[in-house]
Structures are given as C-alpha cells and as structure tokens.
Amino acid sequence: MSSPAQPLAASLVQSVDWLAIAPPTLAAVVGLVVLVADLFVAEHRKALLGWTSVAGLAAATLMLLPLLDGDRSTFCLTGDATVCSYTADRFTLVIQFLVLGGALLTALLSVTALKDGRKELPEGEYWFLLLSSAAGAALLPASRDLATLIVALEVASLPAFALVGLKYGDRKSSEAALKFFLSSVTATAVSLMGISFLYASTGTLYLTQVADRIQNVDGQLHTLAQTGVVLTLVGFAFKTAAVPFHFWVPDTYVGAPLPIAAYLSVIGKAVGFSGLILVTIVALPSYAHLWGPALAVLAALTMTVGNVGALRQQATRAYSAVRLLAWSSVGQAGYLLVPIAAAAYSGDAEKSVGSTVAYALMYGAVNLGAFAVAALVGRTRPRNRVADYRGLYASNPLSALLLAFFLLCLAGLPPGVIGLFAKVTVFAAAVDAGLGWLAVIMAVNVVIALFYYLQWTTLLFRAPEGEPQKHRVPAPLTAAIALTGVLGILLSGAPQLVLRFTDTALF
Secondary structure, eight states, X not given: OHHHHHHHHHHHOOOOOTTTTHHHHHHHHHHHHHHHHXXXXXXXXXXXXXXXXXXXXXXXXXXXXXXXXXXXXXXXXXXEEEEEEEEEOHHHHHHHHHHHHHHHHHHHHHHHHHHHTTTSSOHHHHHHHHHHHHHHHHHGGGBOBHHHXXXXXXXXXXXXXXXXXXXXXXXXXXXXXXXXXXXXXXXXXXXXXXXXXXXXXXXXXXXXHHHHHGGGOOXXXXXXXXXXXXXXXXHHHHHTTOTTSOTTHHHHHHHSXXXXXXXXXXXXXXXXXXXXXXXXXXXXXGGHHHHHHHHHHHHHHHHHHHHHHHHTOOTTSTTHHHHHHHHHHHHHHHHHHHHHHHHTTOSOHHHHHHHHHHHHHHHHHHHHHHHHHHHHHHTTOTTOOGGGGTTHHHHOHHHHHHHHHHXXXXXXXXXXXXXXXXXXXXXXXXXXXXXXXXXXXXXXXXXXXXXXHHHHHHHHTSXXXXXXXOOOOOHHHHHHHHHHHHHHHHHHHOTHHHHHHHSSOOO
C-alpha cells in the first residue's frame, strides 16, 4: 500500500521560490509582527509600530530589485512547469512597485495622521490592516490562476473596509465603510459567479489554460462561458470604480482617514486594473469582441461622469477638496480603461497595456502627492475645502508650488510633462486601435478637467483672506511630499523612462 502512495505524495510536493514571493510575504510578516508587538508596546511608544511598518514596506519594495534579472515562477503544476499560480514577470514587478511604493507613502502620511488623531485611530490595528491590504495588493499582479486572483483581491479589499471605518465614534466614517463594504461584496459575489461559470466551462482555473480551452468549449456550454465572461468583467468594473459602479467613491474618500483615501485612490485602482488586465488579456483574449466594446463604452462613461462630477464641486462646501480628488480619480479611471479596451482591437496588446501601466505610474506618484498636500492643509483646516487653499503660496510656498505641479500633471499641462506624456500615450493607443470616437471623447474630457484643475491651481497664488496661516510640516509628511515631488519632477524631465520601463515583455 505504501509504495504506490509514496510516488503520488512526492509528485504533489512543490518547491517554493522564496525570492519570487518575498515582496508580498515580507509585507504580511511585518503586519503580523506589528499586531503582536502592539500587545507589549507601552502607549507612549506606539509610534514605533508606525516606523516599523514604514521600514517593512521599504524593505518589501527593495526586495523587487533582485527580481529584475529575469522572470520567475513558483507554485507550478508538477506535470507542466509552464503553468504556474505565481509569476514575477515585468508586469508583476511594475505593479508591485506601484503598490508597495504607494503603501510606503501612505504609511508616511499615516504616521502624522495617527499622531494628530488624538487616539481616534487604534495604532496596532491600523498598521496591521494597512500592511495586510498591501500584501494582498502586491500578490494580485503575480496571480496566474483565478482562485489566487480572487483571494488576493479579497486580502487587499477586506482590511480596506475596516480602515475606512476605523475612526472611533465617527458616523461619517462608519457610513463610508458600510457603503464601500456593500459595493465590494456585491462585486466579489458577481466575480465569483462569473469565475465559477468559467471553471465549469473550461475545467481549469489557470489563466493560460482558460485562454486555450475557452476557444473550444462544447456548444452546450457556450452560453455559460459567455455569461461567465460578462459577470467577471462586471465584478472587476466595480473594483475599478467604473461608471455606473462608482457610487461609493466620493463618500468613502470623505469618510475615510485621509491617508486611506489616498491609498484607495492609487493602490485600489492598481488592484482593480491589474486584475482586469490579467482576466482580459491573459485569460480571455478570444473574447476580445465581447469585452473590447464593453470596456470602450465604460471608459467613455467613466471619464465623462468623473470629470463632470469634479467640475460641479463647490469650493466652499465642506470636504470639497477631497470630493474633487475623488471625482477626479473616477475620471482618471476612465483614461486608464482606454488602452485596455484598445488592446481588443490592436495587433499589439502588450503595447496597449503598457500605456495603462505607464499612466498608472504617473497617476500614482502625482495623486499621492496631491493627497499629501491635502493632508498638510487638513491639519489646520479640518473641513478641507478647496477655498481653504486660497493663498497657500503666501504661507507655504514650496507646498503650494508642488500642489500646483501635481494638479498640472493630472491636467496634462506643462511643466507637468509626465502627465502630458501619459495622456498622449493613452490617446495614441486609442487612435492606433481605430477607436477614433473614444479618442475624441477623451480629448473633450481633458478640456473639461483643465477647468477645475486650473481653477484650484490659480487659487493657491491668490491673496489670502486675512492673515496667512502657517502650516508646520512634520518630518514624515515632509518626506511624503518631497518623495512624490522629486519623482514627478524626475519623470517630467525624462518621461521616456516610464514607457521604456513598462514596454518590455509585460507578459
């Protein structure tokens, strides 16, 4: 009895490439260390937990460097080493850099927010949840089977629900968390239904095998497969905040602690879009005729509704600065969808996806920078209205100049060359794919966005009402603003580096 069982057991043993999985693993391990340490660290030394988290995220980001020498895969089928659940290729590394770098900047913002929060936020739980979410977000782009993809998506999402509603006794925060939770649970349920249909049709969860088998599905299962494709796309449309699945965004950003709003605007987007790319380009290229037009329409709706929503924000309304950034992020999601839709019509899907990744890198750096300056102003102006930024140049010239630079990057105007460069690459992807109508809608939306970005920018340099209010900038906040500023300026000086980095063998 034992002799036949032993070869079978041996065939199920898989070697683990620990270096390949090091970035998300390190973030998760540091999260557990912080959670346990919280039990033993005295109240007046809780700041150590934050700096440990910052160091852990910095180390996880640095662990990407040894992986640049070539693609690595692990958790592969024992009978076929080319079919794996985890792959650290160039696409994975670029998105992991965006996720872990963004989480590191969020952690720097959070150190100041927790210190200012007067015990409104429990520090140990906060850092554990942030690191757990970052670990899930870093796992997702490496996932190459549908089960791992959904698990990573939920590991990234579930801690984020708690982070949004973590403020003690804050009704606004609780409502935001509930709205975010209900929308995400709906998205997950729809995605799981779609994935179960795809599994029933193809008999596999591995993305490359799904791509091969779904082309030759039995006629009786053809409708099931099509339904699975549609439901899976709808689930990811929720995660990317595409219209009409965007309703949770403004209230969630306003109710969440400001660093978490920044985190959701960048890392949340990266999670949704990397999952969407893997499902469409890797698993379902044969259904491009179905998801291509659907994503093109979603892109047009999303950018239009997002920019019109941002345009309607009143400068004197409470939290209007955060609301404007929230609606702006919906509009930016529309731009990010354009190259993915174009990949359905283009002969070079990798180049189209490279445009999305390049845009995501630009957007991540400058949007986190804008939120960092918003966090600075919010320390003395808790209602964080756009009107509160009037005369910021008089009280804090460097922060005002950097916020102006970030807003011009988002608008796509010089000196924010990286923003202009990213928009041109997305526009070119649509034109090259023959989606002229989508390029025209994008051009109109860029003009709409110019109005509210420039309106906010000019406000920074107007004469302040009354005495200019000085803003003391703590060291962690200074570091976050400086890092995003330096990154944005460097990329504006050499924008071709972004495309060169994202245009090499994404899959």
